[in-house]
Structure formats: C-alpha cells, structure tokens
Amino acid sequence: MDQNSILVQRHSARAFEDKAIPVDVIKDIVREAALAPSWENSQPWKAYVATGETVKRIRASHFDLASKGTKSWTEVVPPQSWSAYTQGNIDQWLVATKQSLGDATPELFEANKNLFNAPAIVYITIPKDASHYSAYDAGAFGYGLLLAAQEHGLRGIPAYEFIRHPAEVRAQIDIPEDESLMMGVALGFAKDNRLNSLRTERNDLGTILRIAD
Numbered sequence: 001m002d003q004n005s006i007l008v009q010r011h012s013a014r015a016f017e018d019k020a021i022p023v024d025v026i027k028d029i030v031r032e033a034a035l036a037p038s039w040e041n042s043q044p045w046k047a048y049v050a051t052g053e054t055v056k057r058i059r060a061s062h063f064d065l066a067s068k069g070t071k072s073w074t075e076v077v078p079p080q081s082w083s084a085y086t087q088g089n090i091d092q093w094l095v096a097t098k099q100s101l102g103d104a105t106p107e108l109f110e111a112n113k114n115l116f117n118a119p120a121i122v123y124i125t126i127p128k129d130a131s132h133y134s135a136y137d138a139g140a141f142g143y144g145l146l147l148a149a150q151e152h153g154l155r156g157i158p159a160y161e162f163i164r165h166p167a168e169v170r171a172q173i174d175i176p177e178d179e180s181l182m183m184g185v186a187l188g189f190a191k192d193n194r195l196n197s198l199r200t201e202r203n204d205l206g207t208i209l210r211i212a213d
Ligand SMILES: Cc1cc2nc3c(=O)[nH]c(=O)nc-3n(C[C@H](O)[C@H](O)[C@H](O)COP(=O)(O)O)c2cc1C
Pocket: 010, 011, 012, 013, 014, 093, 112, 157, 158, 159, 160, 161, 162, 183, 198, 199, 200
C-alpha cells in the first residue's frame, strides 16, 4: 500500500480551526466530488453547504437539542439493527477509541454536540424514495468530497450527527421537500487536537476478500 496515497492519509477529523474555507475551494471540492460514478450517470446527489452565520445558527440549535437529549429521526431510514459482523466491528471501534482517547473520551461526545466546530457542513440529499443505488451513488460523492478536501489541504468527517435533526437544517437552508437529507460531511482546517489523532483499524483481507479464479 502506498502510504502517501490520499486514501491512506485520509482520517476523519473531529476538531476544526475557526477559519473559513474560501468559497472557490468549496466549489472546486464539490465539482471534483461530482465526478463520482453513478447508475447510468443519474447523479442523484445535491449539495447544500452551510458556512458563516448559517453554520453557526445550526451549531447553536444542535447544541441545544443535543443537550436536552431531544429525540429525532433522520429522513432516510437509519439502521435498526446490525448484523453480528458489523456490530462486532462497531464494538471493536468503541473499545479501540476509548483505549486511544482515555480520559479525553468525553471530548469526542462533546465534539459531536458542537458539530466539531466545523466551518462548513455539506448536506448531501438524494430524491425522496430513491433506490438503494442512489444511496450508493451519494456515498461515492461523499467519499469524493473527503478525498478532494484532502487534496486541497483540508480534512473532513461524514457524520450521522449532522442529519439526526433534519428540521434544524431545513430551518436554515431551503431544501426542496422532494429531496431527503442523506448525510452531512464537515470540511475544514484540522486543529492540533487529540481528537484528530484518532485512528481506526480495518479488517484484514482474509476477512473481507475472496478471489475466485
Ligand atoms: C455514515 C457515517 C456516519 C458517521 N457518523 C458519525 C458520527 O455521528 N459521529 C462521529 O464522531 N463519527 C461519525 N462517523 C465517522 C466514523 O466513525 C469513521 O468514519 C470511522 O470510525 C472510520 O474512521 P476514519 O474515517 O478516520 O477512517 C460516521 C461515518 C459514516 C460513514
């Protein structure tokens, strides 16, 4: 594996500098991500970017809702249960994260509440009632955002936290009713912070790969 590849270099960031991303850079990142492949080039994604005062208002409302423990539901069906295999991976991630962060573990949950203080959040939508393949395509677009950001010297994180209260997003951004909020991806300049040194493991090839020749 090429250790310098941006695929290897990319890791989620959970603490950002209070520094705006130039609008032209945001546009370039979205343009580059939109080169993602999609079913018959259907390009089901749309991107709504909250920055400046808008992202501050969303952050304030999110902190309030999260502090009160307000329950809400995403617009696309979230996982209701996991297979034993994927649940095992999640459990392992939680253990490794707690081991790595130690006393700083509560900071990870606080960072989620504060939406990581990201200066820009890209909300990805797909048409309402879209097929699973549009979700697949939107995932490719979202990964493209992260890789393009990496190439522009930025970091990012995709997070359920951004879209768990869809009403707070729709209150600030005019998103058509016939689109569903699929995912939020934060972009920004990474802060020198312990949360950003968090690294995750992947299952080895023996677990995920079978080659039939
Ligand atoms: C669909 C999705 C939802 C996620 N939601 C959250 C979240 O709400 N909060 C969080 O801290 N990280 C979230 N993450 C980040 C994952 O924890 C992270 O991608 C995973 O642990 C692998 O780490 P890496 O991105 O550093 O390689 C999410 C990632 C994805 C793809």
